[in-house]
Structures are given as C-alpha cells and as structure tokens.
Amino acid sequence: MTQSVFTATALTKTYVSGEVAVHALNNVDLEIAEREVVVLLGPSGSGKTTLLNIMGGLDRPTSGRLFFRDIDLTDLEDRELTKYRRDHVGFVFQFYNLVPSLTAYENVALVTEVAKNPMRPADALALVGLEERMHHFPAQLSGGEQQRVAIARAIAKRPAVLLCDEPTGALDSKTGIRVIEALLGVNRQLGTTTIIITHNASIQQVADRVLFFADGRISRIQRNETRREAAELSW
C-alpha cells in the first residue's frame, strides 16, 4: 500500500467578521500519497490556497485534523510547526521572490547553507535545466527561468512536499510549460510529492489526481490513468 503523506479529516477553516462567517474550508477529507502529483482547480475563493497554507504549516485549521505522515500538524506548537515547515516543505509562489542582488546560484545557496541534508546548489539548478545560467542575476533571466530558480531553491533542501500556488500564473504558455516540466522532473527524480494550484485547466493533464474545489469543499476528484508530459500541453 502507498503511504499517505497527508491525511485530512473534517478539515475546516472558518473566518468570522462581524455577523458573517466564511467557510474557507468546509469539512474536507483527503489523503495524498507519497510521490503523487496533485492539481487543485476551482474558482477564486473556493479554498485552494487555504488548504495549501494549512498543509504547509503557514496557517491552522479551525477544526478537524491534518496528519503529515504520522505527525498530527494540528497538535503542534508554533515552534514545532515552523520546524516541520523548514524540514519538510518547499513552496513555490506565482512571484518568484528571488534576491535581486544575488546570482541564481547564490539564491539557492541561501537555503542550502542552513538545511540539514541539502543538494549542492549546482545540482538543484541542473535539475531544473539551469546549469548554464547559474551565475546570472535574476534581472538577466526570463520570468520562466526565474521561476525555475525559485523551484531549485525550494527543492534544494530535499523537502518531502512541494506546494505550488499558481506557479505559472505570471508566465506565457511556452515558459509556463517549461516550469511544469521542471516540477515534474523534480517529482520523478526526487520523489517529491507535488501539489499545484492553478487556474489553468490544461495543467490538470500532468497530474495523478485532480481535486476540484467549490465553496470550501472538494466537489470532485478525478484520477488520470495516464499522466501527460509537460511538452504535450498547450494553452
């Protein structure tokens, strides 16, 4: 049996402002397997980022449980949650947040200097196809290349999970596809469980499973029998 990396039961996040309660997540049950590629799709405000942030230890649910392997994240104190995040989670966001005065190599080295069992920065950059560009500064790289540096930075500490919120949101299709290719390459070579939020429906074809969100719930789960390669995508 494949081990679960995340197990959520009745996971709920409610925001209350005055008389109004917003159920950002409403009783979500979910298991995500080790090495899975999962795409989250759904309209704006349907709860995708809320779930991703709770999985990444950036936020806490109002009720329900979330296990990472056999650790109950909902039980952890703030300091332990920070440690969980540091040791096990890589994040990729729509905007790359690279340090402009540092080269690609140095941006990745910032992370590897403090990680427990990191990859070498050059190896992390090679994994996303940027070995030739590692001494360039962010301003000398295209948007897609900068995002690949951000992916190298996120995975250089060998996290168990890579959480991506709109990783291609700022990119044209050609560079976006290259970024998806980099994410799939990392998943294949390091076995990193990868969860991708996107508004781009064609990206669902690269996933093992697609979770469709509506009103704080998972309204449908689709399992893809075959996963497409990034190069087969177009949008």
Ligand SMILES: Nc1ncnc2c1ncn2[C@@H]1O[C@H](COP(=O)(O)OP(=O)(O)OP(=O)(O)O)[C@@H](O)[C@H]1O
């Ligand atoms: N800090 C907050 N305070 C109050 N309400 C919030 C907060 N964060 C999120 N929400 C609300 O929770 C709901 C779910 O938001 P969430 O960001 O998870 O949606 P999403 O599916 O990721 O949307 P998008 O695709 O636009 O990023 C929305 O109605 C949002 O307005």
